[in-house]
Amino acid sequence: MSSTPPETDGAANSGTRPDEPRSLCIEDWLTVIIMAALALITFANVLVRYFTNSSFAWTEEISVFLMILLALVAGSAAVARNLHIRIEFFADSGSITRRRKLARFGSLMMALLFALIAVLSVRVVYDDFRYEETSPGIGVPQWWYSIWLPIVSALITLRALGLFIRQGKPGAFTDEPVQKDHSKEIA
Known part of the structure; x- marks a missing residue:
């Protein structure tokens, strides 16, 4: 029987992984805040619907926006x-050089994709602002919602570039052999 723990993807581990950036608390806290807002909005709508037989008109529009934002933040x-x-x-077969x-x-293709999304979505935000588009449900300016796509896409681009850099460093893969420093073995 082996005494080594089974491999996991890190999802069950509450600690940070060694290759994980320390600044991830931004995404983690945004996820918590968005999930809490979604839960509160939905709960308030359920209560109002139960007691008054009608619902808040704005809850669906805000909830859809928050779910899209949540997907982008979690993607980051x-x-x-x-x-x-x-x-x-x-991804996990072949030599270490091939996998790297x-x-x-x-990572580079992901950075390119989200950089392209960020650049192209700026035009969408500009058009929403210039033509004074309003949201269909509650009539707020549409750019209030669309402004977040280029911002979070740029964040994902930076995260992908950071991952690209980390993957190029020695020891980035768990089964990669660590090279010894032979300069200290002269004695």
């Missing part, structure tokens, strides 16, 4: 933690 945390979606058969190149290529 997943990228930073290197827990994004990938095909494990290709594939992982870095994936």
